[in-house]
Amino acid sequence: MKITSTTGESDLATVYVAELADGKLIEFVESVQPPLTRADKWVLIISTLAGCPVRCRFCDAGGFYAGKLSRQEMLAQIDYLVDWRYPDRRVPARKFKIQFARMGEPAFNREVVRVLEELPTRYHAPGLLPSVSTVAPRGTEQFFTELLAVKTGLYRESFQLQFSIHTTDPEARDRLIPVAKWDFPAIAEYGSRFFTAGGKKISLNFAVGNELPIDVGIVRRYFDPGLFVVKITPVNPTDAARRHHLCSAIPPDRENCPVINRLEDAGFQVVLSIGEQEENRIGSNCGQHVLNYLKSNRELEHSYTYPLRVRLSESAKAVDR
Numbered sequence: 001m002k003i004t005s006t007t008g009e010s011d012l013a014t015v016y017v018a019e020l021a022d023g024k025l026i027e028f029v030e031s032v033q034p035p036l037t038r039a040d041k042w043v044l045i046i047s048t049l050a051g052c053p054v055r056c057r058f059c060d061a062g063g064f065y066a067g068k069l070s071r072q073e074m075l076a077q078i079d080y081l082v083d084w085r086y087p088d089r090r091v092p093a094r095k096f097k098i099q100f101a102r103m104g105e106p107a108f109n110r111e112v113v114r115v116l117e118e119l120p121t122r123y124h125a126p127g128l129l130p131s132v133s134t135v136a137p138r139g140t141e142q143f144f145t146e147l148l149a150v151k152t153g154l155y156r157e158s159f160q161l162q163f164s165i166h167t168t169d170p171e172a173r174d175r176l177i178p179v180a181k182w183d184f185p186a187i188a189e190y191g192s193r194f195f196t197a198g199g200k201k202i203s204l205n206f207a208v209g210n211e212l213p214i215d216v217g218i219v220r221r222y223f224d225p226g227l228f229v230v231k232i233t234p235v236n237p238t239d240a241a242r243r244h245h246l247c248s249a250i251p252p253d254r255e256n257c258p259v260i261n262r263l264e265d266a267g268f269q270v271v272l273s274i275g276e277q278e279e280n281r282i283g284s285n286c287g288q289h290v291l292n293y294l295k296s297n298r299e300l301e302h303s304y305t306y307p308l309r310v311r312l313s314e315s316a317k318a319v320d321r
């Protein structure tokens with residue numbers, strides 16, 4: 001794996017663009033969330049596909065698609081970031097979140113589950129918290145069956161599952177996420193099986209923007225606030241969002257965001273995840289950086305090579321068999 005570019009600030013977020021042995025470009029991110037320190041919470045966001053075939057209208061990762069990443073290629077992203085800071089692979093962060101959420105819809109790659117099986121033995125990380133964000137494409141049921149099994153076996157109370165649904169209007173949802181998807185009853189039914197008492201509630205993600213209505217009555221009709229939380233994010237200012245005239249509809253202060261108030265009145269815990277303006281400049285909010293790199297079509301300075309080291313644990317070898 002050759003790191004071809006890095007952008008960012010280590011006290012906020014750094015985006016790495018890497019070229020794999022077969023020439024595929026991927027990107028991954030490490031970030032902290034001020035005022036929390038890296039010892040409090042360290043977040044890695046890795047790619048599961050090279051680009052993405054879904055082509056959501058606000059996501060630059062959908063600008064190209066060059067295939068699935070292997071287990072080794074996903075682990076190499078995590079190894080690179082861990083080894084850089086903690087060469088003994090002992091990660092002291094109280095919360096060590098690994099998000100399968102950079103480039104690519106993870107449900108299209110069942111090797112994601114193999115990576116999840118590998119993590120607990122690969123790193124000494126008491127704060128390990130994997131997180132999978134999905135648009136729930138239809139036809140990926142085997143992935144979700146295996147995901148439930150690995151979560152039940154290894155991560156009963158330390159796993160975060162997020163469904164990116166974004167709007168309650170079926171037509172707007174289809175325009176925004178142009179693949180066949182699970183409907184709300186299917187998401188609710190899977191969520192009810194996935195949730196473990198004492199574990200994290202399942203997140204329903206909404207990117208609040210123009211043309212993306214949220215009917216709180218519909219959310220409440222299908223989803224139980226005892227099992228689901230709602231995460232509200234802005235529509236980030238990506239190239240794709242600009243092209244489709246999508247922009248954030250979140251007012252600067254939470255008190256004046258009516259949809260948040262209505263969701264809370266309906267019994268939901270609401271997490272508002274705004275991020276920092278600086279992150280938009282860095283491009284750490286979505287799959288922006290590779291696209292910019294492809295557009296720039298130039299060899300960046302300071303590129304260097306990181307050997308793809310894969311140390312398969314016994315559990316992973318067992319899975320291989």
Ligand code: SF4
Pocket residue numbers: 052053054055056059060061062102103104105135287
């Ligand atoms: S938001 Fe996710 S599913 Fe949609 S194009 Fe981007 S990476 Fe793919």
